[in-house]
Amino acid sequence: MNVLVINCGSSSLKFQLINSESEEVLAKGLCERIGIDGRLTYQPEGGEKAVSELAMPTHTEAIQFVIDALTDAETGVVKSLDEIGAVGHRVVHGGEKFANSVVITDEVLKAIEECNDLAPLHNPANLIGINACQKLMPGTPMVAVFDTAFHQTMPEKAYLYGLPYEYYEKYAVRRYGFHGTSHSFVSKHAAEFLGLDLNNSKIIVAHLGNGASISAVLNGKCIDTSMGLTPLEGLVMGTRSGDMDPAIMEYIAKKEDLDIAGVMNVLNKKSGVFGLSKNLSSDFRDLEEGMESGNKYAKAAMEVFCYRVAKYIGSYVAAMNGVDAIAFTAGIGENACIVREYVLSYLGYLGITVDAEANKKRGEDLVISTADSKVKVAIIPTNEELAIARETVALV
Numbered sequence: 161m162n163v164l165v166i167n168c169g170s171s172s173l174k175f176q177l178i179n180s181e182s183e184e185v186l187a188k189g190l191c192e193r194i195g196i197d198g199r200l201t202y203q204p205e206g207g208e209k210a211v212s213e214l215a216m217p218t219h220t221e222a223i224q225f226v227i228d229a230l231t232d233a234e235t236g237v238v239k240s241l242d243e244i245g246a247v248g249h250r251v252v253h254g255g256e257k258f259a260n261s262v263v264i265t266d267e268v269l270k271a272i273e274e275c276n277d278l279a280p281l282h283n284p285a286n287l288i289g290i291n292a293c294q295k296l297m298p299g300t301p302m303v304a305v306f307d308t309a310f311h312q313t314m315p316e317k318a319y320l321y322g323l324p325y326e327y328y329e330k331y332a333v334r335r336y337g338f339h340g341t342s343h344s345f346v347s348k349h350a351a352e353f354l355g356l357d358l359n360n361s362k363i364i365v366a367h368l369g370n371g372a373s374i375s376a377v378l379n380g381k382c383i384d385t386s387m388g389l390t391p392l393e394g395l396v397m398g399t400r401s402g403d404m405d406p407a408i409m410e411y412i413a414k415k416e417d418l419d420i421a422g423v424m425n426v427l428n429k430k431s432g433v434f435g436l437s438k439n440l441s442s443d444f445r446d447l448e449e450g451m452e453s454g455n456k457y458a459k460a461a462m463e464v465f466c467y468r469v470a471k472y473i474g475s476y477v478a479a480m481n482g483v484d485a486i487a488f489t490a491g492i493g494e495n496a497c498i499v500r501e502y503v504l505s506y507l508g509y510l511g512i513t514v515d516a517e518a519n520k521k522r523g524e525d526l527v528i529s530t531a532d533s534k535v536k537v538a539i540i541p542t543n544e545e546l547a548i549a550r551e552t553v554a555l556v
């Protein structure tokens with residue numbers, strides 16, 4: 161079956177058409193500037209990437225252009241919509257309502273809408289994408305795959321904040337966690353790749369991308385994760401602060417004469433390694449270059465980032481009373497050798513020894529610990545689209 165995987169933002173929409181038997185990507189692309197003007201980037205398997213400027217006043221036009229591209233007589237990869245068996249939608253927040261992926265029905269749409277408050281920038285956009293697809297592909301089954309679902313197995317002690325309990329009861333304030341599709345995919349794949357029994361294993365997944373989070377996966381189930389009510393908590397990220405003293409918010413608001421929206425903007429968009437490096441970059445390739453040329457702020461950013469990752473790993477070893485494997489994934493985890501080296505340099509006490517040569521490689525399933533290391537360490541590239549396609553097929 162061919163599955164169309166859709167990841168819809170407020171003004172953009174990423175897509176992949178995946179053959180679920182071969183797990184090949186038949187075509188992929190991106191619609192950008194939806195509601196502004198509109199641009200489609202489309203690339204069939206083995207073919208050239210084509211960019212076209214097309215008017216996309218709403219997501220419906222964007223999805224129509226995606227369908228037109230996929231079924232185009234020359235560059236398309238299917239003859240008609242009949243060859244698309246299902247659509248898998250990434251949905252950011254499922255609150256406590258969704259611990260698994262679900263086939264989309266009217267009730268499901270309503271329940272997703274009820275989570276809008278928890279992810280006001282993302283869920284409404286995800287819903288717009290679903291509605292537009294339903295309009296253009298009536299009769300094609302659609303599945304929602306939630307970023308939060310994998311983390312719903314966390315125990316109360318891990319998801320409650322030290323706040324008045326009523327805030328949890330009245331407003332659903334608790335830790336939810338994100339990147340769940342990736343943490344689920346990578347933990348399962350790591351167990352398989354490393355020859356561990358998933359149901360009897362302690363795995364820490366470090367999803368280090370522009371947004372970054374860590375999870376502790378005990379016997380295949382998430383028992384803790386670093387992101388919280390929103391994706392702002394936890395690790396230092398590209399432009400997000402991660403954990404900090406909440407009193408800093410009031411202090412900075414007064415000093416810089418900012419309101420709450422202004423402070424949130426700083427914490428989400430101007431902090432992290434970007435802010436630490438004095439706006440040099442949020443990209444680790446630039447930070448590495450900066451460090452090599454003696455930029456002390458780039459060095460500080462790199463050190464703060466890695467130290468935070470190492471501290472979280474230590475805390476999750478405590479949470480699981482041990483660890484069998486650590487998996488690095490996403491843009492930084494898969495590619496930035498220097499980050500893995502720094503992080504692992506803190507973990508010798510666990511009996512981890514690193515194969516320095518292996519750690520110089522990137523972007524493929526790879527063991528980077530030595531044969532006698534007490535904990536296995538691996539690079540496991542994530543593939544959220546494939547994970548969504550698999551979930552979708554399993555349900556339809």
Ligand code: AMP
Pocket residue numbers: 368369370371398442443444445490491492495496497
């Ligand atoms: P993601 O959000 O998973 O797509 O990760 C994007 C981030 O990965 C970028 O902002 C970079 O910081 C990092 N990244 C990607 N490629 C490399 C590379 N070759 N070396 C170091 N960092 C990289």
